[in-house]
Amino acid sequence: MTTGEPGACVLGVDSGGSGLRAALVVPRELRRPDPVRSPEPVRTGPRGIDAAHFMAQLLPMARGLLEKAGGGHITAVAVGAAGLATLGDDLRAELPSALAKALGVRRTALAADAVTAYAGALGDRPGAVVAAGTGMIAIGTDLTAWHRADGWGHLLGDCGGGAWIGRAGLEAAMRAHDGRRGGSRALLARAEAVFGPPAGLPGQLYPRTDRPAVLASFAPDVAACAADDPVADGILRAAARHIAEAAAAVCPSTETSADTSADTCEVAFTGGLFRLGEPLLAPLREEVAAQLPHARPVPAAGDPLDGALHIAAEIAAGRLRLPLDSRMLSVHGEGVTS
Amino acid sequence: MTTGEPGACVLGVDSGGSGLRAALVVPRELRRPDPVRSPEPVRTGPRGIDAAHFMAQLLPMARGLLEKAGGGHITAVAVGAAGLATLGDDLRAELPSALAKALGVRRTALAADAVTAYAGALGDRPGAVVAAGTGMIAIGTDLTAWHRADGWGHLLGDCGGGAWIGRAGLEAAMRAHDGRRGGSRALLARAEAVFGPPAGLPGQLYPRTDRPAVLASFAPDVAACAADDPVADGILRAAARHIAEAAAAVCPSTETSADTSADTCEVAFTGGLFRLGEPLLAPLREEVAAQLPHARPVPAAGDPLDGALHIAAEIAAGRLRLPLDSRMLSVHGEGVTS
Known part of the structure; x- marks a missing residue:
């Protein structure tokens, strides 16, 4: 992976429900270095994902990565974010200029997390x-x-x-509990082992805000x-x-x-x-x-953070083949028209 | 429907997501009078359905019903409440004595809303x-x-x-939108007419607290x-x-x-x-x-409020045939052992 000029690095960022992960690729380094993680997820406010909170978390991580790499400067950043399509307005408006100002970043890509997953898995192949x-x-x-x-x-x-x-598994457990068709006594036994008495399951699930994770x-x-x-x-x-x-x-x-x-x-x-x-x-x-x-x-070549690093390297070199789309993948900065 | 003594009435109450409905049955009256409604649903707090808030709403309704009926006194009350099994501890602990003190009620039944639905539909038949x-x-x-x-x-x-x-209908609409198998263009057209562009549907649904109603x-x-x-x-x-x-x-x-x-x-x-x-x-x-x-x-004879009135009349006369169960149906007051 080349970044086009001596000391120039690219930064990949993966933003999701458990926080930010970021990694830096430096010239002549073949292996991705270990990523660093933020202590908390980026806040979502009335304008969607909060760009200021995003920057407040990312900047110390980026500076720490540069320091660990022995210096250099970041020419391009690619961010993959869960919810970008619907919650990305503040990021699209603020992040490119904030990264340029704080780190001298020339080009920034903002991608839906599905796009960085794609790029991590298949690179820029169809x-x-x-x-x-x-x-x-x-x-x-x-x-x-x-x-x-x-x-x-x-x-x-x-x-x-x-x-x-x-x-579907918990529904089958409750069907067995009730004596309805389609029930599974094996799943009922599992559900009881995990959640306790079946009649208490609604009270354990519905009050939570992370119901899909439960x-x-x-x-x-x-x-x-x-x-x-x-x-x-x-x-x-x-x-x-x-x-x-x-x-x-x-x-x-x-x-x-x-x-x-x-x-x-x-x-x-x-x-x-x-x-x-x-x-x-x-x-x-x-x-x-x-x-x-x-x-x-085919096996996925890498994960979404690998995808973000791939996109960052491609925009740094001005050779991104993946299609641009206002909600799925946008590139901002020098020599970029999108 | 007889209530056993001159001037003695029974009160039925149906408590659900849209508030309380209550009706009074007076001696020698064959038709159920029009129910009255509370302005808001009963609050749910740390102890479940809030008995004090329940009483604050029910008392003026009960007094208004008695006044409209030209006097008399309430000997028995039956309450059907959504969520009684899991959220009914405060009601079970407070409501019978509060009704006895405020209105001279001798017997109170507390029923899950499914039980009043049952009693309204089938009375006390199996x-x-x-x-x-x-x-x-x-x-x-x-x-x-x-x-x-x-x-x-x-x-x-x-x-x-x-x-x-x-x-299931909205899932089929989104399948048609995506070009996945199992989609319905007719349901997609309906969903667009109701909710607007399909990609905006998640943003309209997930932030709401009344998702099942949506x-x-x-x-x-x-x-x-x-x-x-x-x-x-x-x-x-x-x-x-x-x-x-x-x-x-x-x-x-x-x-x-x-x-x-x-x-x-x-x-x-x-x-x-x-x-x-x-x-x-x-x-x-x-x-x-x-x-x-x-x-x-068979057709349902009546609705859950009819069921509450039926249970109230039966406990007033000491002849309830429906089985008692600590979470589904309990009776409290004079001459009652449950």
């Missing part, structure tokens, strides 16, 4: 990436535009994600039951079907791809959900083969 | 009642114990209720699409299946019924959900016939 943890989103590009499927949150979609799987916390229990319990297995098979449906909706067709060398669509799956292992991955392979016969599943 | 609006719960009794199915809220169940139907508000749109849209029709058929599953789980079997004259189980459906009409009712009839072959669907 294809489709599913990013799944508590939620689930698929994005794809033929390098002319972004296509998105799902990622609509736990009530409108995120079908097949961690909260979806955990919620639901997702039960997904590993569903996976653990799948080998012996047909209800749990059915939940993971349905999740795999939904995930493949989202991937199929965004996978660029070879006819419309700007990359005419592509005769197949690369598809990568990234995020904590896939640590559920074979109970999810086995049906997912089957669904991908059936629903995306022309897709080639 | 059977099963499904009460559905935004949520969905089924309760049944053989007059020795209560059995409950579902009613676990919009994330753990309430399968087939208004929020469930509306949520979801349920879309259920009539799903019903309106069902005649011409197979996805909407499939949602209502699935809802009907879930509702029948809950009814089947609580319907007392004739062998175990304490009422040996019963050779079938009466089943009634009550609540605003069933105003969706034939798109829901037609598949519900089919599901009930298939899943509850020994059940006899």
